[in-house]
Amino acid sequence: MARRETGVRGSGPGDRAVLVACGLVRRLGIGAAAREVLRGVDITIEAGEFVALVGPSGSGKSTLLYLLGGLDHPDAGSVEIAGEDLARVNDDALAKLRNRLIGFVYQFHFLLPEFSALENVLMPLWARGGGRSQEDRAWGLELLGRVGIAEKAGKLPRELSGGEQQRVAVARSLVNRPRLLLADEPTGNLDSANANAVYELFRELNCDLGQTILVVTHDTDWAVRSDRVLRLLDGRLVGDEKRREERA
Amino acid sequence: MREVPLLAWRHLASRPRQSALTIAGVALGVAVFVFTVSMMDGLLVFFTQRLIRVSPLLTVLPERLDVNLAREQLRHAAPLEIVSISRVPVPDDRPTVRGATALAARVRSVPGVVGSSVAGATPVVLSFGTIAEPATLVGLDPGDEATVTELPRCVVQGRWDGLASRRDGVVVGRDLADRLGVQVGDRLAAVGDAGRARELEVVGIIATGLGSTDESTAYVNLSVAQGVAGWGGDEGTEIRLRTAAVANLDGLRRQVQAITGHRVETWEETSQASLKLFRMIGVTTYLLTGFVLIVAGLGIANKLTTIILDKERDIAILRSFGFSRGAVRGVFLIEGLLLGVAGATAGCIVAATVIEYFTIFPIRFAAREGAVLAYTELFLAKDPRYYVIISLAALVISAAAALVAVRRAVRVVPVEVLRGTA
Ligand SMILES: Nc1ncnc2c1ncn2[C@@H]1O[C@H](COP(=O)(O)OP(=O)(O)OP(=O)(O)O)[C@@H](O)[C@H]1O
Ligand SMILES: [Mg+2]
Numbered sequence: 136m137a138r139r140e141t142g143v144r145g146s147g148p149g150d151r152a153v154l155v156a157c158g159l160v161r162r163l164g165i166g167a168a169a170r171e172v173l174r175g176v177d178i179t180i181e182a183g184e185f186v187a188l189v190g191p192s193g194s195g196k197s198t199l200l201y202l203l204g205g206l207d208h209p210d211a212g213s214v215e216i217a218g219e220d221l222a223r224v225n226d227d228a229l230a231k232l233r234n235r236l237i238g239f240v241y242q243f244h245f246l247l248p249e250f251s252a253l254e255n256v257l258m259p260l261w262a263r264g265g266g267r268s269q270e271d272r273a274w275g276l277e278l279l280g281r282v283g284i285a286e287k288a289g290k291l292p293r294e295l296s297g298g299e300q301q302r303v304a305v306a307r308s309l310v311n312r313p314r315l316l317l318a319d320e321p322t323g324n325l326d327s328a329n330a331n332a333v334y335e336l337f338r339e340l341n342c343d344l345g346q347t348i349l350v351v352t353h354d355t356d357w358a359v360r361s362d363r364v365l366r367l368l369d370g371r372l373v374g375d376e377k378r379r380e381e382r383a
Numbered sequence: 384m385r386e387v388p389l390l391a392w393r394h395l396a397s398r399p400r401q402s403a404l405t406i407a408g409v410a411l412g413v414a415v416f417v418f419t420v421s422m423m424d425g426l427l428v429f430f431t432q433r434l435i436r437v438s439p440l441l442t443v444l445p446e447r448l449d450v451n452l453a454r455e456q457l458r459h460a461a462p463l464e465i466v467s468i469s470r471v472p473v474p475d476d477r478p479t480v481r482g483a484t485a486l487a488a489r490v491r492s493v494p495g496v497v498g499s500s501v502a503g504a505t506p507v508v509l510s511f512g513t514i515a516e517p518a519t520l521v522g523l524d525p526g527d528e529a530t531v532t533e534l535p536r537c538v539v540q541g542r543w544d545g546l547a548s549r550r551d552g553v554v555v556g557r558d559l560a561d562r563l564g565v566q567v568g569d570r571l572a573a574v575g576d577a578g579r580a581r582e583l584e585v586v587g588i589i590a591t592g593l594g595s596t597d598e599s600t601a602y603v604n605l606s607v608a609q610g611v612a613g614w615g616g617d618e619g620t621e622i623r624l625r626t627a628a629v630a631n632l633d634g635l636r637r638q639v640q641a642i643t644g645h646r647v648e649t650w651e652e653t654s655q656a657s658l659k660l661f662r663m664i665g666v667t668t669y670l671l672t673g674f675v676l677i678v679a680g681l682g683i684a685n686k687l688t689t690i691i692l693d694k695e696r697d698i699a700i701l702r703s704f705g706f707s708r709g710a711v712r713g714v715f716l717i718e719g720l721l722l723g724v725a726g727a728t729a730g731c732i733v734a735a736t737v738i739e740y741f742t743i744f745p746i747r748f749a750a751r752e753g754a755v756l757a758y759t760e761l762f763l764a765k766d767p768r769y770y771v772i773i774s775l776a777a778l779v780i781s782a783a784a785a786l787v788a789v790r791r792a793v794r795v796v797p798v799e800v801l802r803g804t805a
Contacts, residue, residue, distance in 0.1 A: 197802065206703055207798040227707045234705025241801065245700040249393035261386040262705035311704075 153314050153347045154180040158212035172198045174370040185341040187358045188351045190367035196351045204317045205233050217314045238308030240318035244300040246292040252303045253288040259311045278306035298329030318350045391717035405686040409726020412679035416773045417734035419672045423665040424764035436533045437591040439623030445478045446646040479618040487622045495635050498530025498625035505612035511563045511571040522608020531625040538587040541567035545586025552586035558598040560588045575611035680780035687788035699800035708793050719785020727774035738763050
């Protein structure tokens with residue numbers, strides 16, 4: 136598989152930013168239970184980065200990820216993905232934008248139980264009217280091959296193991312060739328062997344395809360092996376370590 | 384989006400038993416409805432067929448149109464206004480058609496009229512031994528009547544022709560004969576309004592299937608009725624006509640009115656009360672049966688709501704990677720329609736089978752005393768329109784049910800579902 140261009144348009148460092156989030160504030164809960172879960176978060180992620188987002192439980196990692204992925208709206212602040220301001224579009228346009236720019240992987244695989252692995256992988260393409268051509272199917276199979284389960288393309292999710300299901304979910308998140316892959320504890324439900332396999336997969340995607348990745352994780356291994364680690368505490372970013380140079 | 388129907392189909396196919404039950408509900412509603420309509424229409428058709436076999440299609444009545452006109456003119460004239468009325472026949476209140484035989488002959492030559500007969504009906508009391516029963520004595524020419532109705536063929540004992548061979552013969556309605564206790568060959572006495580009496584001999588018993596006729600009518604020669612009623616030899620209470628066509632008789636009616644100067648009624652007008660009653664019973668039945676369909680619609684709404692609640696997470700995930708609200712709505716609308724189409728199709732097949740079965744092996748009822756209509760066999764009308772209209776109704780109800788249920792699916796906010804499951 137050839138190295139794909141991911142958001143590389145110009146040559147200046149600012150142009151390489153896939154994600155720019157400024158002053159994100161999110162309040163959740165109603166009345167007395169209301170609290171500020173995110174209290175002013177700024178993040179910039181550049182094309183090709185492999186970023187881990189860590190923090191204690193309840194620090195607001197998932198909340199931040201939903202904002203960055205255009206699934207939720209901030210109470211203050213802005214999110215730009217590949218130069219597109221998510222606040223400026225309506226609901227359906229936002230859905231299209233997610234389809235075009237972002238891939239999601241969740242802690243739970245969320246595969247549709249009535250559809251085969253390959254169909255699940257192709258589903259984001261269906262949303263834009265594709266997914267039927269020989270070419271699209273070949274791409275779906277290629278992704279399943281890359282996550283190591285090409286031979287199970289025709290199986291239903293319930294016929295796959297937890298690790299295999301999660302790999303299908305990863306393949307699905309990549310099928311629309313997203314600028315940014317967002318993952319929320321993708322190995323939270325897996326044993327260490329499977330977790331390691333999924334990690335290796337992410338690493339490969341990042342190295343071979345230049346896929347930009349933001350992973351929320353509890354797993355210190357992940358944090359150690361990524362290019363950059365963001366630390367969230369009580370709704371604020373308290374750490375940002377780059378370690379690309381060390382790795383390279 | 385082309386995969387929307389596929390999503391819908393997989394949802395249903397992955398729960399075959401639930402889907403089958405919902406479809407069965409719709410099918411039952413449709414089948415019951417089609418069968419009921421077929422039965423009610425069958426009853427109406429049965430009644431109508433009976434009716435037009437034994438009733439004239441057009442009836443010339445005693446009421447004169449020109450007299451009415453003159454009366455109207457006089458009634459609406461201002462005081463002291465001079466109204467010129469020429470050639471007014473003597474207005475009298477004797478309820479007969481004068482010169483009936485000649486009029487009948489003239490009307491018979493009108494194109495479209497295929498038979499005519501003069502009849503005179505008069506109230507009498509018939510008595511046999513110690514039993515006396517009020518009845519309507521209908522006088523007619525037995526030969527002429529055969530050109531207008533099938534009364535002669537409804538005689539179940541004795542012979543209609545007995546009227547031609549015996550001037551004092553009488554053909555008695557079956558229920559009336561039962562009440563009097565008479566049989567063919569018995570002699571009875573008829574006493575008219577003014578006390579004029581005649582002795583008659585029963586030459587036949589008639590069963591038309593229409594309650595009013597079988598229970599209270601006795602047919603005699605016209606001259607006998609005229610004698611009992613005290614009319615002249617050329618008077619009758621109606622001229623009965625058979626026409627080539629059964630429907631759209633209005634043009635012919637007006638033509639005959641113009642020729643005779645008398646008011647003319649079509650069979651539909653004459654039997655308006657009964658026809659209206661049947662139609663009203665029909666409408667009531669349809670309304671009641673319609674509820675079965677509505678319940679089936681609720682079944683669809685219920686089933687879809689269950690699926691949607693169950694699929695909230697799938698909906699959220701589809702929306703998260705770019706499915707629009709419209710596409711999600713489409714998925715569940717199509718599911719509702721698929722259930723509706725399958726149910727309607729199954730219902731039509733069941734209804735057609737049941738109707739066919741009861742046509743081949745009809746249900747027979749015991750004849751009932753005093754019925755409006757001797758309805759002794761379940762008669763089912765067949766009309767492809769029943770299936771089309773009722774299926775369409777089922778589809779509309781399914782679509783409406785789906786629309787209601789689908790609002791819930793459209794309201795799903797992906798992030799709320801994901802937060803809840805994270
Ligand atoms: N709908 C809500 N209403 C009120 N508070 C909420 C709501 N959803 C989340 N929260 C709160 O927001 C905070 C951040 O939640 P979030 O799920 O982002 O944490 P997290 O960092 O992802 O935690 P974890 O590591 O356990 O997944 C938590 O304290 C949580 O209780
Ligand atoms: Mg979380």
